[in-house]
Amino acid sequence: MTTMTEASVREFKMPDVGEGLTEAEILKWYVQPGDTVTDGQVVCEVETAKAAVELPIPYDGVVRELHFAEGTTVDVGTPIIAVDVAGGAPAEAPADSPVAKKEAPGKALKEEPKPAGSGRQPVLVGYGVATSSTKRRPRKGPEIPVQEASKALQTELNGHGSAPAAKSRPLAKPPVRKLAKDLGVDLATVTPSGPDGIITREDVHAAVATPKAPEPATQAPTEAPAPVAPAPAASYDAARETRIPVRGVRKATAAAMVGSAFTAPHVTEFVTVDVTRTMKLVEELKQDKEFTGLRVNPLLLVAKALLVAIRRNPDINASWDEANQEIVVKHYVNLGIAAATPRGLIVPNIKDAQAKPLPQLAQALGELVSTAREGKTSPAAMQGGTVTITNVGVFGVDTGTPILPPGESAILAVGAIKLQPWVHKGKVKPRQVTTLALSFDHRLVDGELGSKVLADVAAILEQPKRLITWA
Numbered sequence: 247m248t249t250m251t252e253a254s255v256r257e258f259k260m261p262d263v264g265e266g267l268t269e270a271e272i273l274k275w276y277v278q279p280g281d282t283v284t285d286g287q288v289v290c291e292v293e294t295a296k297a298a299v300e301l302p303i304p305y306d307g308v309v310r311e312l313h314f315a316e317g318t319t320v321d322v323g324t325p326i327i328a329v330d331v332a333g334g335a336p337a338e339a340p341a342d343s344p345v346a347k348k349e350a351p352g353k354a355l356k357e358e359p360k361p362a363g364s365g366r367q368p369v370l371v372g373y374g375v376a377t378s379s380t381k382r383r384p385r386k387g388p389e390i391p392v393q394e395a396s397k398a399l400q401t402e403l404n405g406h407g408s409a410p411a412a413k414s415r416p417l418a419k420p421p422v423r424k425l426a427k428d429l430g431v432d433l434a435t436v437t438p439s440g441p442d443g444i445i446t447r448e449d450v451h452a453a454v455a456t457p458k459a460p461e462p463a464t465q466a467p468t469e470a471p472a473p474v475a476p477a478p479a480a481s482y483d484a485a486r487e488t489r490i491p492v493r494g495v496r497k498a499t500a501a502a503m504v505g506s507a508f509t510a511p512h513v514t515e516f517v518t519v520d521v522t523r524t525m526k527l528v529e530e531l532k533q534d535k536e537f538t539g540l541r542v543n544p545l546l547l548v549a550k551a552l553l554v555a556i557r558r559n560p561d562i563n564a565s566w567d568e569a570n571q572e573i574v575v576k577h578y579v580n581l582g583i584a585a586a587t588p589r590g591l592i593v594p595n596i597k598d599a600q601a602k603p604l605p606q607l608a609q610a611l612g613e614l615v616s617t618a619r620e621g622k623t624s625p626a627a628m629q630g631g632t633v634t635i636t637n638v639g640v641f642g643v644d645t646g647t648p649i650l651p652p653g654e655s656a657i658l659a660v661g662a663i664k665l666q667p668w669v670h671k672g673k674v675k676p677r678q679v680t681t682l683a684l685s686f687d688h689r690l691v692d693g694e695l696g697s698k699v700l701a702d703v704a705a706i707l708e709q710p711k712r713l714i715t716w717a
Contacts, residue, residue, distance in 0.1 A: 254331050255331075256305055256328070257325035257327075257328055259322075259324060259325050259326065260320045260321065260323060260324050261301065263292070263294055263301070263625055268321060268322055269294075270293060270299075271292060271293045271317065271318065271320075272290055272291075272292055272315070272320060273290075273293050274291045274316055275289070275290050276289055277289045277290075277309050277312075278312070279309050279311055279312065281308070282307070283308070283309060284303075284306050285303065285304060285305050286302045286303070286304075287302060287303055288302050289302070289303045289327060294625060299624065306331065307330050307331040308329065309328070309329055310329060311328040313325055313326050313328070416433040416434055416436065416438070417438065417444045418438075418444060418445040419444070421447070422447055422450060425447060425450050426445075426450045429450060433445055436449050509652075510566070510650050510688075510689065511687065511688040512685050512687070513685065513686055513688045514647040514685040515693075515696055516645060516683050517681070517682050517700055517704045518680070518681045518682075519680060519681075519707055519708050520678070520679055520708050521663060522670075522677045523708065523709060523710050524678075524707045524708075525544065525663065527547065528544055528546075528547065531604075537605060540605060540608040540609055540612060541608060541615075542608055544663060546608050546611055547707065547710065548635060548658070548660050548707065549581060549583075549611065549635060550604060550706075551702075551703045551706035552581070552658055553581065554702070554706060554712075554716050554717050555699045555703045556633065556699070557717070558698075559695060559699050560577075561575060561695055562655060562691055563576045563579055563632050563633055563656075564576060564632075564691075565632070565655060565690075566690050578601075579632055580595040580596065580599065580630050580632045580633075581599035581631075581632075581633060581634070582594065582595040582657075583595070584637070584648075585618035585619070585623075587618055587619060587621060588621065592618060592628060593628060593651050594614050594628050595614075595634075596610045596611065604713075614627070631651055631654055632654055633654060633655065633657070634651050634656075635657070635658045635659075636659050636660070637659075639660050642662050643661060643662060644661045645659055646659050646661075647659075647683060647685060648685045649685065650685060650687060654687075655686055655690055655691055656685065656686040656687070656696070656699070657684070657685050657686075658683070658700075659682065659685070660680065660682060661682070661683070663680045664678070664679060664680070665677070665679075666679040682704060684696060684699060702716075
């Protein structure tokens with residue numbers, strides 16, 4: 247029977263918080279059964295293949311049940327939390343359900359979980375319950391007679407030795423069934439000799455005496471490997487090894503990198519450049535009032551230099567459309583910045599970065615990095631990237647051969663900036679030097695175009711005044 251509480255329960259389903267995601271892991275619940283929630287309140291944090299996201303509940307009510315524990319991966323579209331939108335008043339339940347008088351509302355829900363779609367619709371007090379009860383009350387009355395009739399029909403068919411007898415339960419008295427169980431005999435394989443097709447004790451003993459060599463032979467291959475299964479677990483030494491499940495961001499990143507590496511033909515070029523003047527400009531900008539409160543670092547000027555190089559060589563900012571066999575040149579730059587987070591590597595991007603002056607670019611870059619480190623990057627922030635920068639120099643690495651993010655044409659790696667001996671104006675002097683590496687998709691970017699872009703970035707970082715003249 248439908249109670250007032252059951253009729254007013256809403257099931258909040260796991261949404262697709264990205265584009266086409268199929269599952270998400272519940273990281274943390276912020277509510278527990280019995281808590282009151284309001285429309286828009288965050289009830290849990292989930293991690294998708296792209297980012298950690300907080301989920302708000304879309305209605306007011308009282309939490310009745312959390313369907314999954316923290317750490318569980320749930321498919322999109324699966325209910326994850328039940329909320330009583332009527333406030334969860336348990337006093338109204340006895341009007342229609344005697345069981346509800348003895349059990350708490352939360353337990354009553356478990357007796358009949360999510361029975362029908364109508365139970366999720368809001369009802370008017372005095373109307374919805376009466377309507378629901380008149381529809382459902384007759385269903386429980388004939389439930390037992392229907393089951394008995396079904397059993398009687400099967401018995402009648404079996405008694406006449408009809409074809410369905412082979413598919414139904416073999417007829418035998420309880421002592422005979424126990425004897426068959428003790429002797430390991432499957433009653434479905436025994437030929438009955440008793441009246442109306444009933445299996446007797448003699449039939450069971452005859453089945454045991456009959457040689458059935460093929461059956462053990464067929465069972466042996468399926469049962470033999472069973473003891474071997476635990477062997478890998480036994481070889482795992484928890485004191486000497488740690489196993490980390492690959493899921494969420496790490497799993498998606500691994501799949502994306504494998505797909506990119508074996509789909510797009512990568513080419514990587516390198517250039518070592520004197521960035522002493524760039525480092526001086528960074529220090530000057532830090533003192534500029536226009537950059538007060540903003541994060542100014544070499545990465546900011548590298549990003550601006552790449553944007554200028556793209557403006558001078560727009561064909562580098564493109565993607566490969568395999569389905570239509572076309573090169574798609576983008577007239578906007580969504581500049582991706584690879585960020586290392588506790589959950590793995592993510593690449594959020596700055597939308598329309600080409601249109602931002604240096605102070606706005608500094609602000610966007612600072613917000614992007616801080617949000618990524620806090621694990622709050624939204625899936626939308628990681629969609630639609632066109633070109634990416636990865637700063638391996640922060641780890642003291644000179645350079646690398648970066649792999650393209652899927653769908654992008656180029657990625658620039660920035661190495662560590664070190665004081666090195668350098669020929670400057672005909673003399674060897676200590677200068678700030680770094681190495682840049684540009685990887686690009688050779689299907690749409692040839693060596694000439696890739697070289698021009700990398701040379702332009704290097705020239706700007708060597709002579710930052712070109713930011714003004716070339717921009």
